[in-house]
Amino acid sequence: MTDILQLLIYGLVLGSVLTMGAIGVSMIFGILRFAHFAHGDFMTLGAYLGLSFISAFGLSSWWALPAAMVGMAVIAVFIDQVLYRRIRRTQPVILLIASFGMALILRSLVQLIWGSDNQTYASGIQFPWQLDWLGGMRLKPDHLWIMLISLGLVAGVHLFLTRTRLGKAMRAMSDNMDLALVSGIPAERVIMVTWVIGGALAGAAGVFLGIDTRLHPVMGWTTLLPVFAAAILGGIGRPYGAIAGGMIIGVSMEMSTLLIPAAYKPAVAFAIMVGMLILRPQGIFKGTV
């Protein structure tokens, strides 16, 4: 029983990381109509930007988070302006190819600048709290922070989407592009904000991943498949679905280690995704098929 609770915690931590990525993927798909394949490498780059920031100023691990979020928001807008904007007028699938190329460009940049070895934010082992009232379950402070901060970020995205003009404009564009455009919604500004939010959340996901495990140039790429699985599960183009999808995928991946070798964790995400594509391709919360 303790084992299961313990895996549930790990699953929720992983789910928080996946949610941060999946919200971005889902929003970008809703507005720009393409699956953004560079999102995993956005996460990687964010994690490394955070690493450089804290080592340059000698700060503690968690300072990596704001640095990565701001850095990735700027870089995401920059990449959109330099590359994606130029090919947006053609078919969305050309954007998909471009983002796939961008994924490799970013990864090789990370390898060039930071090298291919494993790195960590802080050396040493963090002692977990032992929760006796929960059957001796262990909880690392970092894990608690990851869950709490992602809860806060999700709440922030929710408030932005429901309470601000720009957030409403974004939902309108995602629901019905043509209707939104004829009613005078500033498309370019909405697209830019989409990249700001998507980039910042990808940066946060990268830092969470780096704090939870370690930093490596392929850390984001290997997380991309579960992130897409989460986005599809929740209904692609639906940011709220991404939260449910992220948590379901994260918990299932960790729980699966009770039954199958841990090396096949990504296969669980994939299997859930394939099952979803066969049974209900529009996702739990009806997205865009």
Add this chain to the structure above:
Amino acid sequence: MELSGIASYLISFLTFAGVYAVLALGLNMQWGFTGQFNIGIAGFFAVGAYTSAILTTPSSPAYLGGFGMPFLVGLAGAVIASTLLGVIVGLITARLRTDYLAIASIGIAEMVRLFVKNEDWLTNGVRGIAGIERPFADTLLDSPLTYLVIVALFVAGVYFLVERAYASPWGRVLRAIRENEPATAAAGKSIAGFRLQAFVLGSAIMGLGGGLYAHFFGFLSPEAFMPLYGTFLVWVMLIAGGSGNNRGAILGAVLVWGVWSGTELLTGMLPSEHATQGAALRVLLIGVLLQVILVTRPEGVLPEKPPRLIARKR
């Protein structure tokens, strides 16, 4: 470099380009003709390569196989195995948007890689399979040049078949699906059916490419594939050469393989402690090349020229 060195480099260069040309032709069937976005090429490639290797190598206690079958049986096995994989992926994704195929195909490639890496009994895991022989081994004909001729024959054969497919009424339906799906459906064509056929055929061709690679390189391991770069190179080849155009696919394979090997010569001159940076720099250059092509000349070097639809009046 002496003359024989240059010649052997050229032979190995052209053989690799030929293997990639087969892959690019397979991708052209899926993307160029039908508009299906497969970025799991490495998965089909690996399945083909491993199937052929397991069928043809002498028996070994370390992994399944050692059937010691002839070269052509290995290739046939490679095609059959990747066809089966193509049917599975195709059945799942044929009725969905192409973005879902892209995501599912990258998942398939990842699953194949995980499987190859972790199932030692079948593939010898990370230690890989060594000693895959070229055809005509231990005969007078056994030379890299002979193998180049064999690969060239396969490229020519595949080219002939896909070119016929392109010009046929079947290929016309594929192009119609790519250009305007609702109109094609309205004309009474089964979109999912045609998509599935094109996808499976493309996958089979990629499996053939995998088999040809295995017998050329002689050694297979999960890392030797550079799975992602393999997929990515094939995409850059097709887009640079001209998607939809079969000659473009072959030309793109030679050109991009030239750029890729050329950069290898350049980064090879770097001191050895910068070797990993050199590899990253090569990927970076190819990535930038792709973006430049997409922005400046998305139709490629040899743009698609569809055959005349109606015979002209005399």
